[in-house]
Amino acid sequence: MDGIDHLADERNKAQFDVDAMKIVWAGSRHAFEVSDRISKLVAADPGFRKDNRPMLGRNELFKNTLRKAAYAWKRIIELHLSEEEAAKLRFYVDEPAYTDLHWGMFVPAIKGQGTEEQQQKWLPLAYKMQIIGCYGQTELGHGSNVQGLETTATFDPQTDEFVIHSPTLTSSKWWPGGLGKVSTHGVIYARLITDGRDHGVHGFIVQLRSLEDHSPLPGITVGDIGMKFGNGAYNTMDNGVLRFDHVRIPRDQMLMRVSQVTREGKYMQSDVPRQLVYGTMVYVRQTIVADASCALSRAVCIATRYSAVRRQFGSQDGGPESQVIDYKTQQNRLFPLLASAYAFRFVGEWLKWLYTDVTQRLQTNDFSTLPEAHACTAGLKSVTTTATADGIEECRKLCGGHGYLCTSGLPELFAVYVPACTYEGDNIVLLLQVARFLMKTVSQLGSGKKPVGTTSYMGQIEHLMQCRSNVQRAEDWLKPSAILEAFESRAARMSVACAQNLTKFTNPEEGFAELSADLVEAAVAHCQLIIVSKFIEKLLQDIPGKGVREQLEALCNIYALFLLHKHQGDFLSTGCITAKQASLANDQLRSLYSQVRPNAIALVDAFNYTDHFLGSILGCYDGNVYPKLYEAAWKDPLNDSVVPEGYHEYIRPLLKQNLRTARL
């Protein structure tokens, strides 16, 4: 606008090499270069404009999303983008669409659960988008309880087909994204029945719509489930409802990697665990953790830049008022979120490694790390999405009144993000899975079986049950060993306490249900320990760039000590630390805030987000917030006319009547 960088002074204060930090954030120089190039390409293309989204009605909004998805595909083909570049392009287009489910779940489900033959048949069609797929698992009556699904797939040996049927209203598929109006096919989860026997839930590829005119195939009733939370937001997605009336599909459309049905109708199970049917969820939960760092960093970038621009109170001798970022209360709310964004980034990187490792092992029939992969993906998905959804809302409040404007970008970001606490597994249900895993680990401690991976700390259970922190001064809390010992002993003691309480129940399932609130807290403590320890491990790596390591150390300590402060009830009640040590942690936290303060703007610049992607006037790179807000207000459709539509109908008669009343 005025071409001036209003945040230049802030940028000059930085004590580290921002370009080097950009590479750490991206994960590698290559990842940075791809991300930088593609984000700029999207930002410069008017075809990907998104600022009008909150104003559009549902039909217009949805059609606009279809246009963008088709245009994105056209650009991907024209520019010969690689799979990695194409995924980045869809990410920076930043509009939930059926393509998320096609690439993010339909394709992975076929890859993970289909045989070689099935993959060869279906994947080329999906890769060229000659078919478009969704992931049809959840039903009106059951989501979390996958074993409770009611849709049936009954084998008919006469015709060598499965008959897919929705026997009840509650068996209607409900929620799958892309199903409502777009998908031609779906991976549909149904109870497999052969010869009158129910073999539980399995995946099937089912064609839903004609490839000629897009009409639903015979026996299929399909539509959108209706408007969701927020304007624009997730309403660009056609979450759908689907009913089957005895729809027939060939036998070879059952995904047969885990189990098979023969021509004779015999059910056969491979020697792979049946839980592999849930494999797509493990894959997506892992991507959701990486995605949490993106959503949170985006909100934090907006709130941090605006906090440096915004001034309120504190003027001395007619000088400028204080920047709100200098208030300790603002720092205490904002900087832990900044630190969390970095923490989630690094734990997301690690989780991707864990997932790749488990996938490679599965290919050689080594299933030993599957339970840990399930517990880690479930728990970290839960903890990071909860913190991110809460964090985005906190960032909105950190921006005061202007944060409530759609042009701040924060209301839409929250509305799009918050269902992450529910989809791919309700966060509480997933934490209970982690708790089951922890209780199993604790119960095996005496058996000589050594806990491994993320539970290896339980191997020193005797030490962790009785150790006392030796922190004496605030600076002692900067030692990774002090932090790790406190987090490990807290997690171990909470798990052991639950395990001991469970022994008081004669029926273990009853005990588990009764103690579930405590079990969830133990699972959170374990997951927070994973995040803290992966951040500390990141710091053991070679980190090039002037001052970059120092900034990351400060953020790691903020993340850990903020959690310690927030959950000090856990640390104190389990006797891991004393009240004095908790207070020293808080002293150290304050001094870390002062250390981060001059670097705050550079730390959010390191995310390398374009103004297009941020979609926020408050977060714009140049910090020229007020003229932009003022100008944007006049562009609101309500300001198209000075006197509003409806004046003659509803305002004028009222005013006239008031005049008459006043005369009386």
Ligand SMILES: CCCCC/C=C\C/C=C\C/C=C\C=C\C(=O)SCCNC(=O)CCNC(=O)[C@H](O)C(C)(C)COP(=O)(O)OP(=O)(O)OC[C@H]1O[C@@H](n2cnc3c(N)ncnc32)[C@H](O)[C@@H]1OP(=O)(O)O
């Ligand atoms: C780049 C693009 C990305 C695209 C997408 C990105 C982001 C998302 C964007 C938008 C959202 C879009 C889509 C959203 C899609 C969906 O939501 S799809 C539907 C997801 N649904 C769920 O997540 C349901 C949650 N429920 C469950 O997973 C299971 O029912 C539950 C685990 C709760 C219970 O399973 P169940 O078999 O009934 O239970 P048990 O507790 O008895 O478990 C038996 C044993 O199995 C182990 N186990 C359970 N799950 C898994 C697993 N996934 N992997 C491996 N192992 C598993 C469990 O630990 C038990 O083991 P033991 O017997 O104790 O050893």
Ligand SMILES: Cc1cc2nc3c(=O)[nH]c(=O)nc-3n(C[C@H](O)[C@H](O)[C@H](O)COP(=O)(O)OP(=O)(O)OC[C@H]3O[C@@H](n4cnc5c(N)ncnc54)[C@H](O)[C@@H]3O)c2cc1C
């Ligand atoms: C935006 C969005 C997109 C989605 N996309 C898809 C998709 O593409 N494909 C698909 O198949 N599904 C999709 N879903 C569905 C989603 O996966 C489910 O909504 C989710 O798994 C939660 O299940 P539920 O709705 O049955 O919740 P419920 O299980 O009914 O949860 C309701 C409440 O009960 C609690 N609860 C449930 N069970 C327990 C328990 N055992 N112990 C303690 N508390 C419990 C929960 O914590 C929650 O508070 C989507 C959902 C949303 C919101």
